[in-house]
Amino acid sequence: MSPSPLRTVLVGAGGIADAVHMPSIHEIGPEELIVDSVVEIDDARRTAFAARWGIPHHTASLDEALGRRPDLVILCTPPSLHREQVIACLEAGVTVWCEKPPALSLADYDAMTAGERDDGPWAPIVFQQRYGSGARHARELLVSGALGRPLLAHCQTTWFRGDDYFAQPWRGSFSGDGGLIMALGIHQIDLMLMLLGDWEEISAQVARRLRDIETDDIATAWVRFADGTLATIANSAVSPAQTSRIRLDTEKATVELSHLYGYDNDDWRYTPAPDASAELAASWANPLPNERSTHTPQLRRLVADLHAGRRPEASGEDGRRALELVTALYKSALTGETVARGSIRPGDPFYSALNGGIGIRAEHA
The missing domain is CATH 3.30.360.10 (Dihydrodipicolinate Reductase; domain 2)
Known part of the structure; x- marks a missing residue:
């Protein structure tokens, strides 16, 4: 039997999410992953984004979205927010794919990835x-x-x-x-x-x-x-x-x-x-x-890794280099x-x- 599609949360509804991540998600297809929720603090942007892409749930709260127990979070927020948001995802037991820059210091990155475990969850970085x-x-x-x-x-x-x-x-x-x-x-x-x-x-x-x-x-x-x-x-x-x-x-x-x-x-x-x-x-x-070296091949590999239960590339020490x-x-x-x-x-x-x-x-x- 084919594995169930990964229920995914997209955090941040700005340009990178709209122009890059959502097209990659659609290219891979709903058999592999489905965006269940989008998190965005700007009410108008969040509502418009959810309607444009047919996303059933939207919220201003990452905690609320994590409460829906997703399989994957895709983080499209400014790097100054990555530390807090990655830690929250890992503490909830959810793998989070984080846009670059991964963090603004080695201290932040080490704090972020301290919650990784050998058998997951993990925090791979977008290095397409x-x-x-x-x-x-x-x-x-x-x-x-x-x-x-x-x-x-x-x-x-x-x-x-x-x-x-x-x-x-x-x-x-x-x-x-x-x-x-x-x-x-x-x-x-x-x-x-x-x-x-x-x-x-x-x-x-x-x-x-x-x-x-x-x-x-x-x-x-x-x-x-x-x-x-x-x-x-x-x-x-x-x-x-x-x-x-x-x-x-x-x-x-x-x-x-x-x-x-x-x-x-x-x-x-x-x-x-x-x-x-x-x-x-x-x-x-x-x-x-x-x-082509777009986000799509990395996301496709990440989905395969999560289904297989193996550590993705660009996480942990590999993402730190x-x-x-x-x-x-x-x-x-x-x-x-x-x-x-x-x-x-x-x-x-x-x-x-x-x-x-x-x-x-x-x-x-």
Whole structure:
């Protein structure tokens, strides 16, 4: 017998819920999951959202929705609310899929996920870039050794966000969205970590050159991975020619991905080393059906994991990796130190705040 569809609560009825999550839910279909309730504090928005999507129940209270004993909560609220809301879901015994940024500090994330259990509930993070079929194929080639050892990498998120974007008071602040790297760059950073594994140390610089915000609007870093691979990171909120890019140079090939907000199989390019045979290069072709890096493939995998009773990817320590790297990036940039993985612990000011309480000086002309 097929398992019953997961009864789901959607928390937050803003743009990401309307334009991204509900279409993904409908694409997967009511045989897999059904939105039973939407939680939203704005009465008019909540009522309109429920009517538009045919959701039978709506409320301003997360506790009330949890009282209906759902199977899954999808959290589409600002990151400053994630800690309290994730804790409430886990305490109610409900798995919660949380939009990025996962949290605004390692302390918040650790408090959130303390309620996870090996057999559930869990709190996976929305990191959809790692779920496209192109990334899964590239990861398989790297793990199998088909591309040889990784040597050098580049991770780039150079986007453009104008003053209108930052007019929302919670954007561009360490207490609101965490700023440029947390709100924009974390997806490509998570993808890089999915492809290359554990990092070892990071050295970074950040600056505020153009926007009148609390956080940086440009950032660069270099990272050493545990296997010796060196990587660079470039993030920007002020780049007119926008791109999201991953480049990996291995012993046998250069692997390149260029896109903006999502990729297909055709966006990945493999350039063989001069001494690589044509037969070897041909063996790198992606046999997987194209699956774009939207929320849908991650949600589909999450539903399968919940039906099977297994821990989803991007939960627990796996969901923490990108946040730890971003935190270490800020610590390095604001202290001038090279920061080692695992070194930011309770008692360190950067454990409880992304910027460790240190302001970023504006560098306007």
